[in-house]
């Protein structure tokens with residue numbers, strides 16, 4: 045299924061309205077008009093204070109293979125409108141057949157901590173092409189950023205404990221499972237039970253055994269002994285099938301036999317009951333029997349809140365197995381990333397800036413060829429300023445709070461900063477060297493370490509300051525005033 049999905053051309057992985065608009069651009073002679081779109085979200089997921097950008101690697105794979113094959117074109121050519129006539133002329137299908145991607149894409153590297161309204165991706169190129177890419181780019185970035193963020197939240201609670209992703213069976217289909225395994229690893233998990241993700245993405249694979257193994261034997265002890273006999277170098281025993289603490293005693297018996305063979309009892313796993321009480325009691329039993337190094341794995345519908353609570357209760361869990369709540373991003377199953385037109389080049393080669401009005405200030409889009417400047421001092425990151433690349437900031441920079449123009453801050457020209465978006469495609473050609481998944485995973489933790497702890501708490505997190513450069517703010521305000529007057 046997965047291979048079939050990715051072996052085929054994916055040009056049609058878009059919404060029909062992108063194709064009908066593309067057709068309209070083509071018919072009206074606007075197809076090649078240069079446009080700029082920004083991909084951003086408006087609100088952090090999980091009522092949190094940060095988001096992890098993830099999915100760029102899939103975007104690169106997607107754009108590298110971007111095409112419409114003959115079967116795609118035949119299908120598109122067969123689509124009809126309300127009168128039963130064809131929607132698209134053959135000439136448009138020929139246009140798609142020979143179309144080569146001309147877009148330039150700038151993006152924040154995967155694993156970067158990002159905030160509402162900041163472009164994660166900026167796409168510049170023929171408007172027809174940018175338009176077709178809206179849906180797949182959002183599909184690739186939204187879900188992976190969501191899961192990477194969820195995973196990063198779990199990592200914050202776990203601290204130095206191990207985190208194992210167990211979600212494949214509960215994921216939203218095969219692709220949901222695969223991309224969640226990848227995003228979870230980037231967000232800070234140590235390993236996955238998903239063997240295909242191990243093979244394709246190079247994520248470490250780990251696992252224990254199921255209740256069915258224990259149930260298939262007459263006694264739990266026999267099941268443990270048999271498992272240890274055949275896999276002595278990978279023994280984690282699930283102790284809760286009948287009675288968790290009796291299960292721990294059986295695991296200790298098997299651990300003693302393993303030691304006689306030169307191996308050891310790696311871990312026990314608890315998967316039901318009061319995980320705080322049981323882990324504390326299990327730890328005592330293991331320590332009393334000389335198994336201080338044996339780990340305690342817990343699983344059972346865990347999320348960052350239950351983990352936090354278990355830690356407060358003094359649970360002796362040092363490996364966490366997490367599936368459903370992570371891979372489905374259970375408490376917020378979608379990130380609302382959007383892709384908005386921000387500028388179009390006119391006949392005389394100048395940019396006409398564009399914005400979408402809304403009654404809600406938060407939903408008014410921002411025009412401009414946007415870049416994000418992240419200011420920092422010796423202690424870490426202090427503020428992000430979105431600016432228009434066409435009017436570069438020279439000298440002192442003034443940043444305005446987009447929702448309260450009376451609030452602004454200035455940064456002298458010797459304030460340290462980094463600009464977040466980097467070139468990924470230049471006129472259709474890949475110009476970016478993708479870091480390994482392991483480097484991207486490290487980047488998340490490194491990035492988080494530069495932010496104030498206030499943005500990382502789960503309850504009423506601190507709002508990290510993100511503003512518009514004064515010139516961009518003024519340009520946006522003028523445009524709003526003009527558009528409201530023209531309504």
Ligand SMILES: Nc1ncnc2c1ncn2[C@@H]1O[C@H](COP(=O)(O)OP(=O)(O)OP(=O)(O)O)[C@@H](O)[C@H]1O
Pocket residue numbers: 315316317318319320321343344345346350353354357
């Ligand atoms: N000490 C604890 N504090 C907070 N939450 C806990 C604690 N122990 C377990 N939990 C969580 O409470 C939930 C209990 O789930 P549930 O009611 O299904 O119980 P169970 O032990 O799985 O029952 P069963 O024996 O039927 O499998 C799970 O999400 C689990 O992670």
Ligand SMILES: O=P(O)(O)OC[C@H]1O[C@H](OP(=O)(O)OP(=O)(O)O)[C@H](O)[C@@H]1O
Pocket residue numbers: 210211213214253254255256315343344345346365366367368369
């Ligand atoms: O609870 P999650 O966070 O989703 O983690 C995955 C769950 O999947 C397994 O249960 P399942 O009942 O499917 O199989 P089992 O017999 O191996 O426990 C495992 O024991 C976990 O409880």
Ligand SMILES: O=C(O)c1cccnc1
Pocket residue numbers: 210211237250251252253254343365367
């Ligand atoms: O290896 C495990 O223990 C495992 C794998 C998948 C789901 N639940 C548990």
